[in-house]
Amino acid sequence: MSQPSYVIGHQQPDTDTIISAVAYARLKQAQGEDAAPARAGAINPETQFVLDRWEVEKPALLEDAAGERLALVDHNEHSQTVSGAREAEITDIVDHHRIGDVETSSPIFFRNEPVGSTATILTRLYDEADVEIDAQTAGLLLSGLLSDTVVLRSPTTTDTDRTVAERLADIADVDYETYGKELLQQKSKLGEKEPRE
Amino acid sequence: MSQPSYVIGHQQPDTDTIISAVAYARLKQAQGEDAAPARAGAINPETQFVLDRWEVEKPALLEDAAGERLALVDHNEHSQTVSGAREAEITDIVDHHRIGDVETSSPIFFRNEPVGSTATILTRLYDEADVEIDAQTAGLLLSGLLSDTVVLRSPTTTDTDRTVAERLADIADVDYETYGKELLQQKSKLGEKEPRE
Ligand SMILES: [Mn+2]
Numbered sequence: 001m002s003q004p005s006y007v008i009g010h011q012q013p014d015t016d017t018i019i020s021a022v023a024y025a026r027l028k029q030a031q032g033e034d035a036a037p038a039r040a041g042a043i044n045p046e047t048q049f050v051l052d053r054w055e056v057e058k059p060a061l062l063e064d065a066a067g068e069r070l071a072l073v074d075h076n077e078h079s080q081t082v083s084g085a086r087e088a089e090i091t092d093i094v095d096h097h098r099i100g101d102v103e104t105s106s107p108i109f110f111r112n113e114p115v116g117s118t119a120t121i122l123t124r125l126y127d128e129a130d131v132e133i134d135a136q137t138a139g140l141l142l143s144g145l146l147s148d149t150v151v152l153r154s155p156t157t158t159d160t161d162r163t164v165a166e167r168l169a170d171i172a173d174v175d176y177e178t179y180g181k182e183l184l185q186q187k188s189k190l191g192e193k194e195p196r197e
Numbered sequence: 198m199s200q201p202s203y204v205i206g207h208q209q210p211d212t213d214t215i216i217s218a219v220a221y222a223r224l225k226q227a228q229g230e231d232a233a234p235a236r237a238g239a240i241n242p243e244t245q246f247v248l249d250r251w252e253v254e255k256p257a258l259l260e261d262a263a264g265e266r267l268a269l270v271d272h273n274e275h276s277q278t279v280s281g282a283r284e285a286e287i288t289d290i291v292d293h294h295r296i297g298d299v300e301t302s303s304p305i306f307f308r309n310e311p312v313g314s315t316a317t318i319l320t321r322l323y324d325e326a327d328v329e330i331d332a333q334t335a336g337l338l339l340s341g342l343l344s345d346t347v348v349l350r351s352p353t354t355t356d357t358d359r360t361v362a363e364r365l366a367d368i369a370d371v372d373y374e375t376y377g378k379e380l381l382q383q384k385s386k387l388g389e390k391e392p393r394e
């Protein structure tokens with residue numbers, strides 16, 4: 001088996017970035033790949049709330065990615081990548097932003113869609129791979145989706161996001177409006193205290 | 198409805214590029230989009246054979262893409278795009294090559310997979326959109342796949358390509374080994390005569 005890969009989101013990670021790292025690493029593991037979630041910065045209070053709520057460990061901090069194999073989630077430009085990414089091998093990208101400046105020397109898996117969150121795309125990737133989404137993973141994915149779309153109220157929200165949110169809420173066994181309100185309250189606490197590290 | 202878009206492959210078009218432009222434009226049309234296939238250069242003899250065999254018109258030549266909306270297929274770097282592409286709006290990319298230097302200002306649909314042909318990915322996109330592949334479209338897609346993979350013998354050939362080829366051959370009602378041999382014979386004629394224009 002080849003070198004393990006880190007699944008990692010952007011610097012100054014938000015909830016969608018962190019839960020996408022966890023959920024995509026799990027999907028890769030389910031497909032027999034040796035992948036681990038990582039993060040490029042401190043966890044913010046909203047994300048800490050999500051990790052506590054779903055009882056998930058925060059991904060390990062990756063300080064320097066030089067020489068590593070990286071799957072990028074929730075971003076695709078070098079100004080936002082973990083330090084050392086230019087000296088890393090990028091193996092996959094899953095994102096929902098503009099197309100940035102990441103180039104590769106070989107063909108890779110790159111999935112970018114104009115939807116409200118990376119979590120939305122990851123839900124589809126689970127389905128395509130026929131991998132079951134457990135309640136905990138659904139809770140994480142739902143959190144990324146609701147955080148990025150401000151509980152489906154942002155202008156970036158698509159019908160796909162709405163359908164996926166309902167399905168994830170079902171699996172996670174929460175009411176997404178109620179849970180979303182809780183999440184937003186955490187968001188408004190951002191800046192009140194230093195990010196935990 | 199917004200401005201119509203051109204679906205276009207790389208300069209010095211090969212069979213996978215031309216049939217991908219046709220097949221992706223058809224898929225977009227089936228989804229209610231106003232899309233037309235185009236090409237960035239002369240049709241080579243192998244591709245002309247394919248168009249004749251499946252009774253399909255060659256896409257119109259697009260000389261200057263400035264100001265147009267473009268869906269790029271079978272490439273994703275500016276050195277290979279139609280002239281004027283830097284002044285065009287790129288709306289989607291479907292490809293199977295290394296990640297190149299195309300950047301966008303907004304999120305777009307970008308699907309790149311390390312498989313043998315763009316045709317392979319397009320077949321999947323038809324399935325995901327639940328759009329039926331008719332015999333003619335299957336014949337085109339199969340031609341792109343067999344051309345790029347040298348009838349499933351190139352080192353870039355994946356299991357997905359093999360599965361997709363069998364399915365497309367079924368729909369197109371051809372034996373892919375026999376048809377592939379015919380295709381390869383056209384390929385060996387490349388260079389014997391000037392590309393038709
Ligand atoms: Mn983000």
Ligand SMILES: [Mn+2]
Nearest residue numbers: 016117118148
């Ligand atoms: Mn996001």
Ligand SMILES: [Mn+2]
Nearest residue numbers: 211213214271
């Ligand atoms: Mn090509």
Ligand SMILES: [Mn+2]
Nearest residue numbers: 213271314315
């Ligand atoms: Mn190709």
